[in-house]
Amino acid sequence: MPALLGIGNFAQATHLSIKTLRRYHESGLLEPANVDPQTGYRTYTTAQIPTAQIIRRFRDLDMPLPEIRAVLTAPDLRARNDLITAHLGRLEQSLARTQSVVASLRDLLDQPVSAPSFEHRSIKEASVAAITEVLDVKDALSWLQGALGELQATLAVQRLPITGAAGGIFSNALFSEAHGEATIFLPCDGTVRRLGRVIPFVVPATEVAVVVHAGSHNNIDLAYGALATYVTQHALAVDGPIREYYVIGPQETPDETAWRTEIAWPIFQTQRENRIDSLDSRKKRQTRPRP
Known part of the structure; x- marks a missing residue:
């Protein structure tokens, strides 16, 4: 049976802050294994660490919480991969737009703007x-x-x-x-x-x-x-x-x-x-x- 970790230790193990873990719990993305009904203290299992690590990397890629939840609850591997591929495609489009804006800004800074003809x-x-x-x-x-x-x-x-x-x-x-x-x-x-x-x-x-x-x-x-x-x-x-x-x-x-x-x-x-x-x-x- 997986060992239990308090929320503080789980935060240390996953590099997710206690505040973030509470938000993930409230949104239904990563629910603790147990919540004390009297104190509200959350505990997690070591088996949840890989899931937390996956969530952290998706958040590093700016994936919204509802999309991460859809990935984690996908019915099969193909459906999961389709969701991830779609998000990566949006990231590539965003990167292309960013590169275009950066290039345009460099042109404005590095090159004098020639007067157009009217x-x-x-x-x-x-x-x-x-x-x-x-x-x-x-x-x-x-x-x-x-x-x-x-x-x-x-x-x-x-x-x-x-x-x-x-x-x-x-x-x-x-x-x-x-x-x-x-x-x-x-x-x-x-x-x-x-x-x-x-x-x-x-x-x-x-x-x-x-x-x-x-x-x-x-x-x-x-x-x-x-x-x-x-x-x-x-x-x-x-x-x-x-x-x-x-x-x-x-x-x-x-x-x-x-x-x-x-x-x-x-x-x-x-x-x-x-x-x-x-x-x-x-x-x-x-x-x-x-x-």
Whole structure:
């Protein structure tokens, strides 16, 4: 019969604090072999030490307590391994994100940020196939990729040729409240028939300032910041949704370094204002009294 250990000795044997052992007991993860009904004093068996060691290592891997409980109570080895493999996969994804953020931060610290070039562009009204939903900003990239795939498949089924780069229109709330409306669209030749989430849509005409972001979307905020600085310093910004145009994106290549995204910020109708200024100047010259 396994020997009994008081909670203090069991804490020493497993390197789990008494506070932690009490929490594990309360959550049902690691219950003591015996609890004195009068004093509440907990005792454990030496046979529980391996289980405590396993729990400690899972916690070192940031596995939540409910998942550890599921692993320990799995009905068979395959089910247990599937749970562990799933968690390791999430850890690998988290590590990849961390490495990407570290690389981006090093670039900011080690390399001077080169000034991007900006372009003013008048965008004409366009008939497109679109998907519109309200979503959380953290889900935006995965939602975008899924929506683009659905749009391409729908246009292929309806035999409507794609006539330009895919684009997105994002409400201000999506950035300011981290929750808002997003529209992903593909311009096409002909009118798309409603199918699933895909609807016909007209992208309105607008005038924008544009900057091109090269690479993955992990550090696209740098391009947004540069563009916001530009339109603000030049007193050009107007209220309206931001647009993105995916000149080269995940649908064209999995190589993120090759991605090219145009970010379009709505601005005053500067071209129209220039024409008005030109007409006013011409009128002044025509009405100016001759010497």
